[in-house]
Amino acid sequence: MRELASEPSAPSLLAHRLTDDATLEALEPWQAAELAKFVAANKAHLDPWIPLGHVVHDEETAERFLRAYAERAARDDGRIYAIRSAGELVGGTVFRRFEYDRRTCEIGVWLAASATGRGLITLACRAMIDWAVHARGMLRVExxxxxxxxxxxxxxxxxxxxxxGVLRSASRLGDRQQDVEMWSILAEEWSSPQRLP
Ligand SMILES: CC(C)(COP(=O)(O)OP(=O)(O)OC[C@H]1O[C@@H](n2cnc3c(N)ncnc32)[C@H](O)[C@@H]1OP(=O)(O)O)[C@@H](O)C(=O)NCCC(=O)NCCS
Structure with missing residues (x-):
């Protein structure tokens, strides 16, 4: 694997402010070591619910995961973001699917257990839905x-x-089949770009 320069707490060139100390930012392949460390530290909290810790085991698999998202961003069919608090990686969000032809996308999220309870995900998702609906013309966010x-x-x-509703036995996480509850919001229901908490 090619050596990637990594400065974990380097300030970002581009960041969307969520709170006084938290931002939503790009998460790129050169930050694989930081993502791998985050996943290792939060595995017990994340593994019951999301695939992240089932596919990211170390720096190499983290880089593969981030490269796949970088390629998907280039194709405009998926994106990944970091959530940072005081510069530290505390969570992330994805457009797991971004299907422009169908004008639909799906958001996925995670936080370190220590970063929950502050509204960071709600704020990040509002910014993502604003972008998807107002900048990209998405009509449905799942x-x-x-x-x-x-x-x-x-x-x-x-x-x-x-x-x-619930899609029965529609997804597999690790070695478990599980039901999937489906939620969505439509563009016409997402009226204001400046919705308050
Ligand atoms: C799902 C997950 C991201 C939710 O985290 P969260 O911190 O509860 O969500 P938010 O960041 O939106 O914060 C909401 C909490 O902050 C509080 N809050 C504080 N300020 C807030 C604000 N400005 N806006 C919204 N909520 C705020 C809310 O009251 C709520 O607290 P409560 O649960 O005690 O009522 C987190 O539990 C997680 O990482 N779980 C494991 C991975 C996972 O399940 N991912 C989703 C798979 S579908």
């Missing part, structure tokens, strides 16, 4: 969660999404 994932479902509800 959210999928395990029905047992109350924290995730609370975010969907807080974003003003509508619960559409």
């Amino acid at each position: 959210w999928q969660a395990n029905p047992a994932n109350t924290a995730s479902i609370a975010v969907a509800r807080r974003l003003g999404m509508t619960r559409e």
Whole structure:
């Protein structure tokens, strides 16, 4: 694997401010070591709910994961972002799917357990939905969660999404088949770019 220069807490060239000390930023292949460290530190918190820790095991797999997203961003069919608090990587978000032809996309999220309870994901998702709807003309933004994932479902509800139902046994995480609760918001329901918490 080619050596990538990594300065974990280097200030970003481009960042969207979420709170006084938190930002939503690019997450790129050169930051693979930092992502691998984050996943290792938060595995127990993330593994029951999202695939991240099932595919990122070390720097090499983190780089592969981030390169795949970089290639998807170039094709405009997926994107990944970092959430930083005081410069430290504390979470992330993805457009897991970004299907311009169908004008639909899906958001996925994660936080370190220590960064929960501050509204960072809700704020980040609002910025992403604003961009998807207002800048890119998306007409539907989806959210999928395990029905047992109350924290995730609370975010969907807080974003003003509508619960559409449960896809039975529709997803596989590790060696477990699981139900998927489908939530969404449509462009016409997402009125203001400056929605308050
Ligand atoms: C899902 C997950 C990201 C939610 O994290 P979260 O911190 O609860 O979500 P938010 O960042 O939106 O914060 C909401 C909390 O902050 C509080 N809050 C504080 N300020 C807030 C603000 N300005 N805006 C919104 N909420 C705010 C809310 O009251 C809420 O707290 P509560 O749960 O005690 O009521 C997190 O639980 C996680 O990483 N889980 C593991 C991975 C996962 O399940 N991902 C989703 C898969 S579908």
